[in-house]
Amino acid sequence: MGKGEQTRQAILDEAFSLASCIGVGALSIGVLAERTHMSKSGLFAHFGSKEELQLAVLRESQMRFGEAVVRPALREPRGLPRLRAMLANWLDWTRAVNLPGGCVINAAAAEFDDQPGPLRDEVRKALIALRDTLGEAVARAVAEGHLRPDTDIEQLVFEITGIYQATQQSRRMLNDPDAGRRAIVAFERLVRDYAVPPEKE
Amino acid sequence: MGKGEQTRQAILDEAFSLASCIGVGALSIGVLAERTHMSKSGLFAHFGSKEELQLAVLRESQMRFGEAVVRPALREPRGLPRLRAMLANWLDWTRAVNLPGGCVINAAAAEFDDQPGPLRDEVRKALIALRDTLGEAVARAVAEGHLRPDTDIEQLVFEITGIYQATQQSRRMLNDPDAGRRAIVAFERLVRDYAVPPEKE
DNA sequence: GACTTTAACGAACGATCGTTCTATAACACG
DNA sequence: CGTGTTATAGAACGATCGTTCGTTAAAGTC
Numbered sequence: 001m002g003k004g005e006q007t008r009q010a011i012l013d014e015a016f017s018l019a020s021c022i023g024v025g026a027l028s029i030g031v032l033a034e035r036t037h038m039s040k041s042g043l044f045a046h047f048g049s050k051e052e053l054q055l056a057v058l059r060e061s062q063m064r065f066g067e068a069v070v071r072p073a074l075r076e077p078r079g080l081p082r083l084r085a086m087l088a089n090w091l092d093w094t095r096a097v098n099l100p101g102g103c104v105i106n107a108a109a110a111e112f113d114d115q116p117g118p119l120r121d122e123v124r125k126a127l128i129a130l131r132d133t134l135g136e137a138v139a140r141a142v143a144e145g146h147l148r149p150d151t152d153i154e155q156l157v158f159e160i161t162g163i164y165q166a167t168q169q170s171r172r173m174l175n176d177p178d179a180g181r182r183a184i185v186a187f188e189r190l191v192r193d194y195a196v197p198p199e200k201e
Numbered sequence: 202m203g204k205g206e207q208t209r210q211a212i213l214d215e216a217f218s219l220a221s222c223i224g225v226g227a228l229s230i231g232v233l234a235e236r237t238h239m240s241k242s243g244l245f246a247h248f249g250s251k252e253e254l255q256l257a258v259l260r261e262s263q264m265r266f267g268e269a270v271v272r273p274a275l276r277e278p279r280g281l282p283r284l285r286a287m288l289a290n291w292l293d294w295t296r297a298v299n300l301p302g303g304c305v306i307n308a309a310a311a312e313f314d315d316q317p318g319p320l321r322d323e324v325r326k327a328l329i330a331l332r333d334t335l336g337e338a339v340a341r342a343v344a345e346g347h348l349r350p351d352t353d354i355e356q357l358v359f360e361i362t363g364i365y366q367a368t369q370q371s372r373r374m375l376n377d378p379d380a381g382r383r384a385i386v387a388f389e390r391l392v393r394d395y396a397v398p399p400e401k402e
Numbered sequence: 403g404a405c406t407t408t409a410a411c412g413a414a415c416g417a418t419c420g421t422t423c424t425a426t427a428a429c430a431c432g
Numbered sequence: 433c434g435t436g437t438t439a440t441a442g443a444a445c446g447a448t449c450g451t452t453c454g455t456t457a458a459a460g461t462c
Binding site: 231 | 418419420421422423428429430
């Protein structure tokens with residue numbers, strides 16, 4: 001890895017954890033230069049524009065998410081165990097990677113939902129990719145017979161994302177120590193509902 | 202209402218819908234002055250500091266939430282119908298009031314979760330108040346016999362907030378036209394789970 | 403080790419930020 | 433109507449914003 005790539009990565013590391021705290025939109029080149037002990041112009045040269053830097057942070061976030069959440073879960077047997085592992089990794093990934101201030105993309109989703117442009121597009125892409133991944137895992141669980149054949153996959157994914165967001169808000173804003181447990185309770189109740197055969201009425 | 206209060210309210214109206222789009226943290230006095238056809242200093246005098254303006258926006262948001270979501274629901278019979286009405290109002294309140302860019306407080310919760318200070322405190326206050334309100338409604342539903350006596354109220358509230366957040370993200374970022382329906386499906390399954398008597402095992 | 407490429411710096415740009423001050427205009431009240 | 437009060441404007445402040453430019457130092461290549 002050349003010198004360029006090396007410092008670019010170092011900048012991204014710092015930008016990543018900074019964005020986690022203050023949001024991707026509030027990133028500033030001056031502050032970032034100070035934190036990385038560089039000049040503004042020197043740092044700037046690596047990205048060409050602030051927006052490109054922000055996009056790089058979002059892409060970095062996606063990559064780390066894949067490595068910290070999705071990939072380890074693939075070691076679990078397909079179906080429900082894998083889905084369960086994925087959720088567990090997801091709920092805790094902000095601790096695993098250097099994310100002192102919570103998931104960058106989730107925060108960006110709330111920040112840019114009404115500001116068209118490349119940043120919003122990138123966030124959207126990430127959210128769709130995540131939902132696809134979750135959807136695949138759910139579909140596998142159906143195929144394995146862990147969930148009912150008529151399971152509404154999108155609905156299940158929808159509710160799982162809700163569980164994640166509720167957990168993050170409870171933890172981060174309300175300091176609720178039970179958030180993780182509540183998430184698991186919600187999830188298990190969810191899959192139990194979709195696991196039992198439909199009742200005759 | 203004196204002239205002062207009048208323009209102050211006009212400023213808040215504009216700040217409110219602007220913050221809805223770009224976030225409370227990104228509010229700028231210059232832009233706001235332009236939008237309200239005032240001078241920066243004239244506008245500034247009404248609040249004394251930018252932070253005070255932001256706090257005022259958050260308080261305004263709480264007030265409108267109460268009037269658009271909670272108060273109308275109180276007309277419904279207590280218990281499940283009231284809870285159901287509250288969720289319905291909640292899911293659509295960003296359309297009812299002038300909130301082109303989604304709930305200000307929910308966005309602020311993601312923005313300030315790692316930035317201590319009066320703004321975070323105010324957001325926290327709002328979230329707690331909301332959870333209390335929801336909790337009360339759930340408790341009423343238990344008292345009315347709509348839900349099981351051993352219902353974990355906090356758990357139910359936790360999951361309802363998740364449904365809300367999933368709905369907003371699906372609507373705003375993914376343009377999912379089914380988000381509202383999915384929210385209702387999730388909610389009804391939730392209350393059905395807590396309504397039936399516990400199974401003997 | 404000489405040469406080329408590239409990475410980093412420092413200074414400066416215009417724009418905007420939040421804030422302060424002073425002066426003038428509009429209002430409220432007797 | 434006149435007078436005291438309050439609301440608004442305008443100019444200016446230092447700070448920071450993102451970005452550009454020319455130059456120097458370092459890294460990569462033969």
